[in-house]
Amino acid sequence: MSAQGTKQTVGQPFGLDTAQGRALDEMVETLLAQMTLEEKIGQMNQVAGSRDTTGAPANTDIEDDVRQGRVGSVFNAFGVEFTRELQTQAVAHSRLGIPLLFGYDIIHGFKTIFPIPLAQAASWHLEGIERAARVMAREGAASGVHWTFAPMVDVARDPRWGRVMEGAGEDTHLTSQIARAQVRGIQGRAPGATDTLAACVKHYAAYGAVEAGREYNTVDLSEWRLRSIYLPPFLAALEEGCASVMTAFNTLNAIPATCHPLLLDQILRREWGFKGMVVTDYTAIMELERHGVAEDALEASRKAVNAGVDMDMQSGYFIKTLEELVRCGAVEEARIDEAVRRILWLKAALGLFEDPYRYADDEREAECLLSDAHRRAAREQATESMVLLKNEGNVLPLSDQHKKIALIGPLGNTPRLIGSWHGNGDHDDTVTLRDGIAQRLGNGATIMCADGVSNQIGDTDTSGIEAALELVRQADAVILALGEDEAFADEAASRTDIGLPGMQLELARRVLEAAGDTPVATVLFNGRPLTLTELDGMAPAILEAWWPGTEAGNAVADVLFGDVTPAGKLPMSFPRHVGQIPVYYNAFNTGRPKGVDPKYASKYLDSPNDSLYPFGFGLSYTTFEYSALKASCSEIGMNDTLEVSLTVTNTGKRQGIEVVQLYLQDVSASVVRPVRELKDFRRIELAPGACAHVRFHITPEMRSFLNAELETVQEPGRFHVQIGGDSTQGKPLEFHVTPHCA
Numbered sequence: 086m087s088a089q090g091t092k093q094t095v096g097q098p099f100g101l102d103t104a105q106g107r108a109l110d111e112m113v114e115t116l117l118a119q120m121t122l123e124e125k126i127g128q129m130n131q132v133a134g135s136r137d138t139t140g141a142p143a144n145t146d147i148e149d150d151v152r153q154g155r156v157g158s159v160f161n162a163f164g165v166e167f168t169r170e171l172q173t174q175a176v177a178h179s180r181l182g183i184p185l186l187f188g189y190d191i192i193h194g195f196k197t198i199f200p201i202p203l204a205q206a207a208s209w210h211l212e213g214i215e216r217a218a219r220v221m222a223r224e225g226a227a228s229g230v231h232w233t234f235a236p237m238v239d240v241a242r243d244p245r246w247g248r249v250m251e252g253a254g255e256d257t258h259l260t261s262q263i264a265r266a267q268v269r270g271i272q273g274r275a276p277g278a279t280d281t282l283a284a285c286v287k288h289y290a291a292y293g294a295v296e297a298g299r300e301y302n303t304v305d306l307s308e309w310r311l312r313s314i315y316l317p318p319f320l321a322a323l324e325e326g327c328a329s330v331m332t333a334f335n336t337l338n339a340i341p342a343t344c345h346p347l348l349l350d351q352i353l354r355r356e357w358g359f360k361g362m363v364v365t366d367y368t369a370i371m372e373l374e375r376h377g378v379a380e381d382a383l384e385a386s387r388k389a390v391n392a393g394v395d396m397d398m399q400s401g402y403f404i405k406t407l408e409e410l411v412r413c414g415a416v417e418e419a420r421i422d423e424a425v426r427r428i429l430w431l432k433a434a435l436g437l438f439e440d441p442y443r444y445a446d447d448e449r450e451a452e453c454l455l456s457d458a459h460r461r462a463a464r465e466q467a468t469e470s471m472v473l474l475k476n477e478g479n480v481l482p483l484s485d486q487h488k489k490i491a492l493i494g495p496l497g498n499t500p501r502l503i504g505s506w507h508g509n510g511d512h513d514d515t516v517t518l519r520d521g522i523a524q525r526l527g528n529g530a531t532i533m534c535a536d537g538v539s540n541q542i543g544d545t546d547t548s549g550i551e552a553a554l555e556l557v558r559q560a561d562a563v564i565l566a567l568g569e570d571e572a573f574a575d576e577a578a579s580r581t582d583i584g585l586p587g588m589q590l591e592l593a594r595r596v597l598e599a600a601g602d603t604p605v606a607t608v609l610f611n612g613r614p615l616t617l618t619e620l621d622g623m624a625p626a627i628l629e630a631w632w633p634g635t636e637a638g639n640a641v642a643d644v645l646f647g648d649v650t651p652a653g654k655l656p657m658s659f660p661r662h663v664g665q666i667p668v669y670y671n672a673f674n675t676g677r678p679k680g681v682d683p684k685y686a687s688k689y690l691d692s693p694n695d696s697l698y699p700f701g702f703g704l705s706y707t708t709f710e711y712s713a714l715k716a717s718c719s720e721i722g723m724n725d726t727l728e729v730s731l732t733v734t735n736t737g738k739r740q741g742i743e744v745v746q747l748y749l750q751d752v753s754a755s756v757v758r759p760v761r762e763l764k765d766f767r768r769i770e771l772a773p774g775a776c777a778h779v780r781f782h783i784t785p786e787m788r789s790f791l792n793a794e795l796e797t798v799q800e801p802g803r804f805h806v807q808i809g810g811d812s813t814q815g816k817p818l819e820f821h822v823t824p825h826c827a
């Protein structure tokens with residue numbers, strides 16, 4: 086079937102059935118018929134709620150526009166009082182009393198902050214990810230928010246880009262599965278329930294492919310790669326009922342995503358059948374002028390609205406120009422009506438016409454924000470997200486009998502562990518690593534802290550190292566707490582050198598030398614894959630903790646002292662050197678793969694090809710054995726599903742969780758296929774000595790791909806299945822698909 090003929094698989098936003106959707110349509114049509122052109126255009130205008138220098142809600146300078154019906158949505162507006170006050174201006178003082186839609190970036194927590202999304206992806210725990218999204222939606226809704234600009238589903242293979250922290254890493258399948266879980270968690274099952282939010286999948290599309298990992302940079306992809314790698318997570322989110330889409334800042338093949346007919350009309354509407362609303366990213370319509378596709382605001386607005394944008398975030402161009410564009414015939418009023426229908430439909434689906442104040446609730450806000458239950462959920466997910474990268478000599482878990490702990494490094498005693506995009510989260514609520522260790526070990530232990538060096542980029546000061554070494558010499562265990570500052574992996578935070586910032590590596594070297602036989606555990610707090618080759622060469626134990634959120638210190642202590650066995654698996658490859666980027670597991674073999682010739686092969690003179698830590702990798706405090714792999718048969722027809730099964734045994738002395746990963750290779754096809762692709766996974770818990778019989782089913786859909794004509798096809802031929810604990814494991818099991826049914 087051709088891509089253009091792709092069957093329309095996206096239903097109503099929120100998964101509403103047709104009858105429910107139609108009931109909303111009727112209400113919207115009645116209201117639309119009463120609206121003037123100016124009022125319609127006002128609905129397409131989204132502005133930021135202003136705040137004073139402390140960030141507290143202030144009397145906004147937008148209230149006058151709201152009363153005049155010139156604002157449809159306000160973002161960065163939250164808090165019961167602030168949202169109620171603004172809503173009153175719209176509902177009680179504008180001519181038609183159309184309620185405002187309040188949007189906010191609730192990405193990995195509202196007040197209780199969960200691990201950053203890249204860390205959550207490392208848990209591979211879809212139920213846990215859904216629960217985290219549920220909690221953040223419940224908290225945001227209680228504070229008057231209706232709509233969150235999440236999930237962010239930008240597949241990314243370049244860790245120089247700071248926003249890798251906000252997505253689910255390099256793999257399309259894992260990102261798609263996580264997108265579905267996040268939409269389910271955010272929107273819940275009952276649309277408009279006051280503990281849910283409308284979701285907004287972003288950034289449409291391919292923002293994660295910015296050239297050189299440089300923020301906001303150019304994106305240029307074949308349509309084959311766009312549709313095969315970057316678009317499926319958006320479709321997954323929309324199939325799960327995601328209510329809206331946000332356009333990306335970047336160009337895609339020389340056309341800005343914010344006025345891209347292929348993306349916004351052909352694929353989103355004609356192929357996928359999406360019926361919800363499209364909002365731009367912040368001032369993206371104005372930026373069409375800077376991109377060089379619009380002479381002025383009129384042309385920028387015309388191109389964006391005619392391409393399919395429904396709401397203008399913060400550029401103010403729609404409110405300024407659309408009336409003139411309609412009057413002169415450059416924009417059909419029917420296009421305005423279509424956009425306004427989608428916006429009003431969303432407000433109606435959220436129940437805002439029945440009760441515009443139904444979300445903001447003092448009691449709910451007091452009861453649920455930072456509740457013990459939410460903190461427990463955040464702590465649990467943080468422990469599930471951590472990835473044990475190295476554990477030579479089983480340094481970890483540390484004994485909880487240690488009496489003198491030296492906690493060395495710039496992240497040992499800081500609350501800056503909730504990451505970027507932390508919503509209304511507060512560092513003051515964060516459990517530091519020092520506090521977490523102190524709470525875990527109790528009064529019997531002494532914790533001696535020293536930063537040693539800073540984690541600021543470019544800081545060369547090493548004057549604090551000697552004092553740190555003094556503590557190391559007194560300790561019976563050392564914990565090195567290293568990593569990035571929250572500001573270094575974020576929007577507008579790309580890095581050309583993704584090593585440990587400042588002189589942290591020197592600190593690690595000196596501490597490890599001084600420690601002698603004293604156990605040293607290194608904990609990393611960072612928002613992206615780092616180049617850790619030197620650290621890996623000298624540190625015996627390395628735990629990747631990412632930015633774990635409000636309960637950071639407790640969660641890390643849970644894992645460091647063995648109360649929780651690490652189970653995380655990397656959602657993104659860690660390069661050996663920044664010069665390898667992009668390095669990702671599901672690459673093509675090339676015509677001269679490494680090894681075919683000592684010289685003439687696809688390789689470097691100065692580095693291995695593979696990543697230091699591969700996609701899907703993560704150690705445990707126990708060990709697992711894979712055995713008895715077999716397939717239901719070795720030859721199947723095109724429409725058949727192949728069952729493969731195996732046994733996974735916990736061969737260690739501790740309970741553990743293993744993420745069993747199934748990879749597939751189509752060995753020879755009409756287009757080149759990756760050496761392997763993740764198609765399914767199981768997260769299983771096993772007691773020491775226990776084993777599980779794991780089954781997978783390889784369906785025709787899993788074997789399908791886009792051919793050179795961009796058609797989704799399955800082709801007969803040889804396939805390899807590899808099942809293991811990461812993307813480098815698993816003995817290939819071969820099976821054949823024949824053109825005829827077996």
Ligand code: GLC
Nearest residue numbers: 160190234287288366367576
């Ligand atoms: C930002 C981000 C986008 C966010 C929006 C509103 O620039 O690109 O992800 O939702 O503006 O804050």
